[in-house]
Amino acid sequence: MSQTIILGIESSCDDTSAAVIADGLLLSNVIASQSVHEEYGGVVPELASRAHQQNIVPVVDTAIKRAGISKKDLSAIAFTRGPGLLGSLLVGTSFAKGMSLGLRVPIVDVNHLHGHVLSHFVRQQADDEVPEFPFLCLLISGGNSQIILVRDFNDMEVLGQTIDDAAGEAFDKCAKVMGLPYPGGPHIDRLAAQGDASRFKFAKPHIPGLDYSFSGLKTSFLYTLRDAVAADPDFVKNNMPDLAASLQRTIIDILLDKLSKAVKQTGVKTVAIGGGVSANSGVRAAVADFCKRKNLKAFIPQRAFTTDNAAMVAIAGYYKYLKGDFCRYDETPYARVSI
Ligand code: KG4
Numbered sequence: 558m559s560q561t562i563i564l565g566i567e568s569s570c571d572d573t574s575a576a577v578i579a580d581g582l583l584l585s586n587v588i589a590s591q592s593v594h595e596e597y598g599g600v601v602p603e604l605a606s607r608a609h610q611q612n613i614v615p616v617v618d619t620a621i622k623r624a625g626i627s628k629k630d631l632s633a634i635a636f637t638r639g640p641g642l643l644g645s646l647l648v649g650t651s652f653a654k655g656m657s658l659g660l661r662v663p664i665v666d667v668n669h670l671h672g673h674v675l676s677h678f679v680r681q682q683a684d685d686e687v688p689e690f691p692f693l694c695l696l697i698s699g700g701n702s703q704i705i706l707v708r709d710f711n712d713m714e715v716l717g718q719t720i721d722d723a724a725g726e727a728f729d730k731c732a733k734v735m736g737l738p739y740p741g742g743p744h745i746d747r748l749a750a751q752g753d754a755s756r757f758k759f760a761k762p763h764i765p766g767l768d769y770s771f772s773g774l775k776t777s778f779l780y781t782l783r784d785a786v787a788a789d790p791d792f793v794k795n796n797m798p799d800l801a802a803s804l805q806r807t808i809i810d811i812l813l814d815k816l817s818k819a820v821k822q823t824g825v826k827t828v829a830i831g832g833g834v835s836a837n838s839g840v841r842a843a844v845a846d847f848c849k850r851k852n853l854k855a856f857i858p859q860r861a862f863t864t865d866n867a868a869m870v871a872i873a874g875y876y877k878y879l880k881g882d883f884c885r886y887d888e889t890p891y892a893r894v895s896i
Contacts, residue, residue, distance in 0.1 A: 560579045560580050560630075560632075561579070561580055561632045561633075561875065561878065561879070562577065562578070562579045562580075562584075562626060562630050562631050562632050563577070563578050563579075563631070563632060563633055563634070563635050563665075563871045563872075563874050563875045563878060564576070564577055564617070564620070564621070564628075564631050564633075564634045564635070564656075564871065565577075565578065565634075565635045565636070565667075565867035565868060565869070565870035565871025565872070565873075565874055566613075566617065566634065566635070566636040566637065566649045566652060566653050566867055566870065567636075567637045567649065567669075567672070567865055567866060567867040567869075567870045568609045568613065568636075568637060568641075568645050568646060568648050568649030568652075569637045569639070569640070569641025569642065569645060569646055569649075569669050569865065570600060570605065570641055570642060570645060570699075570865055571590065571591045571594055571600045571605045571608070571645075572588050572589070572590050572591070572864065572865040572866070573588070573589045573591075573608070573609050573612035573613055573616050573648075573649075574586070574587060574588040574589070574616065574865060574866050574867035574868075574870075575587050575613075575616045575617040575619070575620035575621075575867045576620055576866065576867035576868040576870070576871045577620055577621060577623075577624035577626060577871065578679070578868065578871040578872055578875055579624075579626075581678065581679075581680050581872065581875060582680050582681070582682075582683060583679050583680065583681050583868055583871075584623070584624035584625065584626065585619075585620045585621075585622075585623035585624040586620070586861065586866055586867060586868040587616050587619045587620040587623065587867075588616075588865075588866055588867075589612040589615075589616050591604070591605060591608040591612075593608055594739070595738065595739065597739075598733065598738075598739045599739055600642070602642045602643075602644055602645070603644065605642055605644065605645045606642070606644030606645045606647065606648055609645050609648035609649065610648055613648060613649070613652050617652070617656075620867070628656075628660060629660070631660060631662050632662060632878065633657075633662050633663045633664065633665050633874065633878045633883070634653045634656055634657045634660075634662060634663075634664050634665070634874075635653075635664070635665040635666075635667050635870050635871055635873065635874020635875070635877070635878070636649045636650055636652075636653035636664065636665075636666060636667065636870065636874075637649055637667050637669045637672065637870050638650060638666035638667060638668065638669075638884070638888070638890050638891060639668065639669065639890050639891035639892060639893070639894050640668075640669055640670070640700070640891065640892060640893050640894050641669055641890075641892065642892070643890060643892045646890035646891075646892070647890055650666075650889070650890045654886055658886075663878070663883040663884075664883065664884045664886075665874040665877045665878050665882065665883055665884055666884035666888060667870045667873045667874050667877070668873070668894060668896070669865075669870075670696060670701065670703075670894075670895070670896050671711070671713065671873045671896065672869035672870045672872075672873045673694075673696050673698070673831040673832050673869060674694045674696060674705060674707055674713060674829070674831060674896075675710065675869060675872050675873045675876070676831055676858055676862040676866070676868065676869035676872065677694075677829050677831070677856045677858060678710075678872050678876075679862060679868045679869065679871075679872045688707075688827050688829055688854070688856050689827060690707060690708055690709055691706060691707060691708045691823075691825055691827075692707050692825055692826075692827035692828065692829055692856070693705065693706060693707070693716075693816070693819055693820065693823065693825050693827070693828050693829070694707050694713075694828075694829045694830070694831055695812065695816050695828070695829070695830045695831070695835075695844070696830075696831050696832045697723070697724040697725065697812065697830065697831075697832045697833070697834035697835055697840070698723060698724075698725050698832030698833045698834060699723060699725035699726060699729065699740065699742075699833055699834075700723055700725070700726075701718070701719070701723050701832060702718060702719040702723045702724045702725075702769045702771070702812075702834075703715050703717065703718040703719075703896070704716045704717040704718070704767050704815060704816060704819045705896055706819075706823060706825070707829075710873075710876040710877075711876070711877070711880075711882075713896045714896070715895060715896050716767045716819055716822075716823070717766060717767025717768045717769065717815055717819065718768060718769065719768065719769040719770060719771060720764065720768050720769070720770050721770050721771060721772035722770075722771040722772045722775060723771065724769070724771060724808055724811075724812060724834045725740070725742055725832070725833055725834045726771065726775075727771035727774055727775055727804075727808055728740075728741055728742035728745050728804075728805075728808065728834065728837075729741045729742055730775050731745070731774075731775060731778045731779075731804050732744055732745050734778065734779055734782055735782070735793050735797065735800060735801075736793065740833075742833065742834060742836075742837065743836070744801075745801045745804060745805055746801075746805070746836075746837050746838055746839070748797050748798045748800075748801035748802070749798065749801040749802040749804075749805040749806075749838075749839060750798075750802075750838065751798040751802075752797075752798030752799040752800070752801050752802030752803070753798075753799045753802055753803075754799075754802040754803050754805065754806035755803070755806075756796075756799040756800075756802070756803050757781060757799065757800060757803035757804075758803070758807075759774050759777045759778050759781065759803065759804065759807045760773045760774055760776070760777035761773075761774070761807060761810065761811055761814075762774070762811065767815050767818060767819050767822070768815075769811065769812075769815060771808070771811070774804075774807055774808070774811070778804060782800075805837070805839045806839070808840075809839050809840055809843045812840065812843075813843055813844070813847055816828070816844075816847070817847065817851075820851060820853065825853075826852075826853055826854060827853060827854040827855075827856065828844065828847075828848055828853050828854070828855055828856070829855075829856035829857075829858075830844050830856070830857060830858070831858055831862075831863065832863065833863055833864045833865075834863075835857070835858060835863045836860050836863040836864065841857050844857060845857060
């Protein structure tokens, strides 16, 4: 019996990635991160698209070689169509179209956010457990903070989302104020492990329903530091771990508060997390603990699948391919789109 083999291509932000999946089983996942942005303290869109152009051929070639297949074995090519940086998306989209025309296989467009949610269906072993529908997915990244009710592979409803900053932005912006390099999230994670989370108190939002807000926390963090530094110029340097731990604790409390409400509201028994911030040790431990206490099944992704990767694009593309849901060649990328 012939296999369904999907090549996934991800180029929505600053990671060029390609992955190969055969009948839902991961054969390879290659990611080239772009260090060119480090000195600017954030992703520079024009530099990102140029780096994608340099990376895409070797990254796709390596993914196919590592998978132990030939490009002639591919059933389809899945690519991230959005949301993301338009110039970056254009590189992956154009490459996917060109390759598909050359190989005479269909293309499948993937919503990047669906990819994050469906990353839990990437199997590395045939007997890896995957979530059962319906489940809740807490999608937390540099651009999104959403609670999603996932009814099926292509049936998702956003129950709540941030009305201002995303959780990742809260980590990154506060880390920047502390003088940490971009992106600050992983640095806060590392520092928080040695800090006292009860030392500082920062503002928590009072937003009705299941929506999030992180801009008040950012302001409160900024004011705390401003006042403290006025009294002691070395305050930040001398209190890094406690600041990081207290900040991380507050972000986790905000995330868990709404997640808990969503669980109560929906009665759903399975909770998954995804997106870059789901790599955070504190978030992972807190969600696992919450699910244990509430008798819920928790799906915490491997760290390799938390940040942008093509394995999630390939798996989302695989389920669309099975339904014959292909993309036309005149379709273009989109910078903004919801679930
Ligand atoms: O999903 P992602 O790779 O892409 C974007 O949405 O851009 O998420 C990136 C975000 C950044 O804000 C980064 O600081 C955050 O994920 N992040 C973390 C950790 N690892 C990545 N935040 C906290 N702790 C981490 N370990």
